[in-house]
Amino acid sequence: MKKIEVVAGVLVNDDKCLCVQRPKHKLDYISEKFEFPGGKIEDCETRQEALKRELHEELNIKVEVGDFIMTVNHQYPDFELTMHAFRIDVESREIRLNEHIYQIWLDREDLLQLDWAAADIPIVEKLKTLEWESL
Numbered sequence: 001m002k003k004i005e006v007v008a009g010v011l012v013n014d015d016k017c018l019c020v021q022r023p024k025h026k027l028d029y030i031s032e033k034f035e036f037p038g039g040k041i042e043d044c045e046t047r048q049e050a051l052k053r054e055l056h057e058e059l060n061i062k063v064e065v066g067d068f069i070m071t072v073n074h075q076y077p078d079f080e081l082t083m084h085a086f087r088i089d090v091e092s093r094e095i096r097l098n099e100h101i102y103q104i105w106l107d108r109e110d111l112l113q114l115d116w117a118a119a120d121i122p123i124v125e126k127l128k129t130l131e132w133e134s135l
Contacts, residue, residue, distance in 0.1 A: 002079040007051040008038035009088045021102040033117035060096040063088045074119035085123045
């Protein structure tokens with residue numbers, strides 16, 4: 001089984017989190033699901049370097065990676081995913097979607113109203129229980 005290691009950014013602006021929607025995909029279980037932006041870690045990259053690169057590629061923004069939130073290990077039908085999530089405070093909600101089809105900024109208590117990719121759900125659940133200062 002293929003193993004993939006990725007990073008995800010929980011972008012926060014005025015107590016709202018950025019949620020982005022994946023495009024249609026041949027794998028139904030991730031097609032058009034919501035996720036936190038990020039992507040694969042390349043060889044010789046730290047997690048933080050990978051997240052900065054991915055967010056620049058996906059959203060056309062430059063960021064400073066904040067505190068580590070959690071690591072999720074999830075078994076999809078076709079691959080095993082390890083995802084490391086970090087908080088990223090941003091001053092603006094102005095982004096350009098280069099890979100996703102939709103974006104929305106939501107309060108943490110409203111995050112579960114979206115149809116999330118399964119691997120992102122543990123992050124959503126943890127965000128609901130944390131004080132912002134503890135992230």
